[in-house]
Amino acid sequence: MQQELEQWKEQISHLLNVANDYLREVPPNQLYAAAAIVVFTTLLLLSLRFLKRTKSNTIVLTGLSGSGKTVIFYQLRDGSTHQGTVTSMEPNEDTFILHGETTKKGKIKPVHIVDVPGHSRLRPKLDEYLPQAAGIVFVVDALDFLPNCRAASEYLYDLLTKGSVVRKKIPLLILCNKTDKVTAHTKEFIRRQLEKEIDKLRASRSAVSDADVTNEFTLGEPGEPFSFTQCSNTVTTADASGLTGEISQLEEFIREHVKP
Template sequence: MPTVPSIPAPPSSAAYDPTLLLTVILSLLIPVLYLFRSSKKSSSRKLVIFGPVGGGKSAIYHRLRFGRVVPTVSSMTVTSATFVPNGLEGKPMHIVDVPGSGRLRAQLLEQVSDASALLCVLDGTQLSAQAREAAGILFEVLSHEPVARRKLPLLVAVNKVDSPGAATPTAARKAIEQEVQRVRLARTTLSDTSGRDKKLSGIAEDDGRPFSFDHLETNTVVFAAISATKPELSAVHSLLKRLG
């Protein structure tokens, strides 16, 4: 009968070089760790732009990204990109423009959950209607748990400062505070459907005083006048510089 060649037994674990094995493992882990760290860094430099419909959010976004204002219409799509904002130097940052439609409120809350700064834009020439809508949006954003537990800087930008009759930041703040007070009284309660007490905090906490942004301990709020067309974006640039 022909002789069947013997098959060599596989090397035992003792035959493996531990140094070589460690080198292979590290070569696989290092790229993964690098991507993880890069992801954390980009998420720590994220600005979310939001506010009432027609406030000028997209104009601000395009001014920051391209250095110019392009014709825009009301959109139902979130726009985002990572870039170095026009007029600034340094590392790129992730900037998100969320349309003002109430149907996108869930997407707004998702975007602000990992934001590092917030920019609420409203039309200063339409203060009465814009303040009412802005108050409702700000209430939802600032009472959102991932935002409420972190000290995020918030800039409320009163747009179209170069237009006749545009509201001042002081007038806008007073109008929005009054509207937030109405929203808070309408939306908050001390008992849920089971009759158990709820602990309310931040913008939702009714301590008996008229609402003021000064009462917020979790957020730094600044009101400023801006213009996307003039342009006058110094307040926005100051906010972005805080991101490092």
């Protein structure tokens, strides 16, 4: 046993000597270059891992009070409405695998969904979540749309001119909810009406003296009627019914921006 160990030691020290001699023959410049390459690749791999981990999985549900955000939140998580909801007083948030995906095999990345109440006093809460959002869902009541069009447009205007939203170009989905009722307006109609209303808002807001303007960015092209295509954020529209669980277009949007 002792002898074997001695042999091993000898062999190792011999190998070390050979390596040492070899290294002495290599010009130092080559050594430095090799070391630099090793350090550089390690750093690159580490930063890639870090980037991958910090990719956001947050989707923020916003919109006026009563548009159906909380119902949609429960549909996404549990596949049920929990027998109705009341006006939310606190943001609702959870990280989960979408209910529609629970039967899928393999590893699926969970989504962090935040439902921010529409009440104007609770809206500042949005600013806590927007900077980390991978996507924003603006829920609109397609049934009771016209009386709320102005208020919805104001809310949307504020969202689309927020620095945290514009700078990061966070994609926004206008989700026309409650389409289970035949009297619900179409998403094309809703999009057009919102554009018209925002166009009016733009004129009135730019007329306010500079000191009063709180929006960090302006919307659209000057001298042209407003259209969502002019926004630096991509704005798309989709239909849904939180009540009956028809949320496939919403799930598509989520998975487009939070990769499974």
